[in-house]
Amino acid sequence: MFSTILVANRSEIAVRVINGCRTLGIRSVSVYSDADVNAKHRHYADESIHIGAAAPSESYLNIERIIAAACEAGAQAIHPGYGFLSENPAFAEACRDAGIAFIGPSAASMRLMGNKVASRKAMADAGVPLTPGMQSASSDLDLYRTEAERIGYPVMIKAAAGGGGKGMRVVDEPKDLAGAVEAAQREALNAFGDSSVYMEKFIARPRHIEFQIMADQHGNVVHLFERECSIQRRHQKIIEETPSVALTESLRAEMGESAVAVARAANYVNAGTVEFLLDTDGSYYFLEMNTRLQVEHPITEMVTGIDLVAEQIRIAAGEELSPAVRQAHQRGHAIECRIYAEDGENGFLPATGTIALYSEPVGPGIRVDSGVEAGAEIGIDYDPIMAKLIVHAGSRDDAIGKMITALKEFHILGVQTSRRFMIDCLEHAEFRAGNTFTSFISDHMLTRPVVADEMIQAGAAAASLAALAAAHHARLSTGEGSNQPLTPWQTIGAWQIGSSISHEATS
């Protein structure tokens, strides 16, 4: 087993991986850029190494500097997290060349799955069901027009090197096709450095169902059941749950077998995720395989009781899949809500600012994977995810109720989030009924419940407490107030506005 692991990532996923290292008694090393000098992940690890400027190309995407940091720290392995270099085959090769284990699949598997067009062909050959569409990327608009007529509108334009909703466009009518192809090419070029796009049929009322795969270096491949990630805005997941209400035992077994077949066809090793679209008639289509740990992996951990990061490390060290993984079963229901720095009341525009107050919810079955603390500055340098809130309960209804309460008790001020938007989703009758399709937000959330007058009045009342607290602390700092009547601030203790002690860590 490794004694030191370098975590080549930042924020909540770096913290999560460090926790996995601690479970196995492994020393962890984090890396940080100029923008992350005071970031949680920097100080959370046993050692941290500065790797460059804020721009990702100078730090978290800089293969040379990360390998140098790993050598400097004496790390025998690197965990890439998600995003950044996690699906970059050149990085996996650079690790191997430096004699460092890459905690993930081989460069060849990544290369195959990283190209959506090549992977579709390989999966078709392996007998995995695919959505009808173009066989290869193209910039020939006439080809798009004829293919769109053949498979029928609506169609979807997708980046060949894509993922995460970038470079994706849905087209309902022929007149919008050319503009959508151009926009998708621009986004793809900016996000991935490759403007190649292709087109496939757009399934009108799909669910997004994905299967967690675990594979060791000895040829053992298993799946750890599904996650349903249908609640998406702009093709970006915000609420995920497991199990999915849409899967019967037989459909679960069938899709799980397909997912294992995908992994085998890619000679896959380590943790991966096979994504499918599930149509209302029970037919399903392979979308893509993500060759890394997924953002939403905690819900699988909650229902199976397996620490996926610890398992990833064991696999990379050459161990066989543990008995817990081979005999896994689903227990209860888990939901995750992603807490992004974004304005859920204003079209999910990216939000920036300084976190003035941060307080996490606690309780049985409540987990927060967080990369921020009070005082953290949220800029535009990196992905806007701040934290993930995960709950586990015996039933779906109980999990929904627990999540709504936890979202209300997760307090973040100074940076906008979508917490209220997600509460409105979870409270919606169609969500409660399990009618979770990828169109849920555009179908049901364009009009939102109005904020009750009494809630706003209560807010104004609370604002007066903030004013009183500020005045109280101003008096304290000038030495006045010793002859003032006793107030709750004196009765309860010396809490200081602006300090970071309100952070209740639960990792």
Add this chain to the structure above:
Amino acid sequence: MIRHEFVRDGVSFATDAVVDENSFLVSVDGIEFRFVLRGTGRYRLSVDGHRIAIAAVRVRDRYLVDINGHQLEFRDPSSDTIAAAGGSAGAGDQIFAPMPGKVVKLLVSEGDDVEVGQPLIIVEAMKMENQVRAGAAGRVASITVAAGDQVDTESPLIRLDLVPESDQN
């Protein structure tokens, strides 16, 4: 009793707070709210027989309140920054950048007539393209940015000559 005044979205609130040893009683428009302090900026509020956790802090002239997942912002009515808050993205004749980012593409030219909701400009932030739309019908009077420009929140992008109300029907 201590009186404060706040403004949110153009609506004014007057609050009267009574502080005793253990709790706060605040009345707003004749409705009373009782709070207990639970930590830095954190309180429990009694409503409808339930005690809910809320948070409230002052950041310079802004009062930020977290209540049932809502993030409400109040301002001191005497603050001078209120006058500047009139130009939310796309609401009036001046269109501002809604967030920091890079101008990717201009979708209109000076002199173009635009409709309510029509996309005017694409701004990229965090690798996502965001469309800035017209908040009212009008004619593009001037464009102050070009493709490739970096913009900040509230940077002016485009100015519209609005169509008078009577012409819209």
